[in-house]
Amino acid sequence: MKINAPNKNIPELVSFNILAMGCQIQVNLNITSLSLLCSKIEIEQHTALLASDVQQKLTYWEHIFSRFDDSSELMRLNNHTDQWRDVSAELFEVLQRAIQFVPKTQGLVTPTLLQSLWAAGYKHSFETLPKLSMPTVPVIDPSATLNINSTAKESFQDTPVVNYDNQNIERIQLRRLADGQYQVYLPAGMALDLNGYVKGWCAMQLAEYISQIHDWQIPCLVDMGGDIAIGMPKHQGTDVAITPIAWGVAIAKPYIIDSKQKQVHDDEDVAILKIRSGAVATSGQDYRRWWYDGRWQHHLIHPHYSRPVTSDVLTATVLATDTMTAEVYAKYCVMLGLKAAMAWLNKNHIAALLIDFDNKVMATSALDPYLVKPNLIASIGA
Template structure:
């Protein structure tokens, strides 16, 4: 087993490849390069990124790269699948609560802004985004700002794992969005730790337990980590499109398993926003997924098909 760790997209990344050849090692060393290329395209925090340029040209048809096309297509599919809970048009709402820089840049500061609430109707502009496949062009409604966020991370994890699987079974962890791809001739059971919510366990980085997977995606969404002070108010980054504000939910974290990391990301976030009761019921209705939620009162609830947590 060979591994590489690096930072990208404001997160700690890990890529692991169950192959000991020199070619496999070279492929692993290329993973940070792939993520840098993707980040130049997809980051809302980089003024020169392709996404930032698209955000500056709302109300116009804009030809886009294959990468941006694919990720935006995945984001719109997630929005439809979650009935508008996981959307690509939440950037204005995040900016309104002070999330204007990477969390690394914000974490040690007190962010002073005047809070505004983005009307849900504005957040619903994702439904009016148009995509012209013949010309690979996109039209975003005037004033609607895109943040591809977790969908972009999941997409990158899926892509990297598939590329690495040419050399052997692979796992890519993109800041909690995990993709596992088997090789053509074999698969490896990768252990995956399910983290306890930050600040709600006796030790930092504590785990609820571990699961093992041979293929698919795993993602955890939570309101326990990316939190900051905005004036006198503590807020977090998970916007509920129904209100335009940080989500008020009894779920602290949600972990989902799905065929891809992108799908797992969407299911986890939607379940979290819906809360433990409605979110669990919705998750149980989803095909090919399994979901676990950790509640504010310490309860752990999950769909019947969620794998047994092994103690650590």
């Protein structure tokens, strides 16, 4: 995704970028009201201070949630199973919410898949993983690389291999003690990966901090590598939100693999959305891919098979009230596959856009009010 200025009555915007938590983070601030009160120099100084504040928060959260740092709080928990462990309020909250999503997604989106990610070669940060395949691998083709239409017995998902005892989310226990301390019991043999949940959680935390807690309390849009949260200030001393501005969000074409086995990206947009509140997130098989064990791998693990999912959904974009929900439901759509995902989305009146391996774009009817250029969509409400 990329951020566009609204088409009409364009407000004064300022933005800054931070590289953290394995992704590029862009914070966009609507300074229209500030520009009437502060000089340009004052705004630049305060923006720099805010950027520093945001960086500190991200660094703090990274020390909690990173699965690439054995000293992080998450990895200390993973390395000390079968016992109660003290945890921070942040880890407790994210894990609790992640667990709540498991039954909502039929168990397909679960935080208990770290070992499967390791088995797929995702042991180090994504930017360090090999992105080029062997010369014999063809241009990306769902039937060849992901066995989507294959009936061969060697298909990735012919035989479940998961150890369900290690994936049973009900075996995780959480409690808060009388003194306010949070604790988690992680069963032996289980390891957590909270990365996807954390991106959404952090995006929303930052948006709410900037728009409702920080001294400025101004409208903002936070983009954490495609997980987008909109922050809306409230009238001081009340719980009534001020009139929100419209933010333009462009949904770009998915990444593809070209004839030279390089990952490339078409700058053309498949849709442009206008949103005033809430969040939007995209998940898919196109970008976070790497070459390991003789095949392309990606980060969306099917819990029944402990392997990257086989799906005809290349990417899914979902709108929701908060970014973690949007992120989880976008993953769920990829897991379900095109037909089942569209049925589930329309049944629950969820605004979403799916792209298949033929680059066909389909949107739910609930997305229609957010579309700036609906003519770009091949099918709406299918």
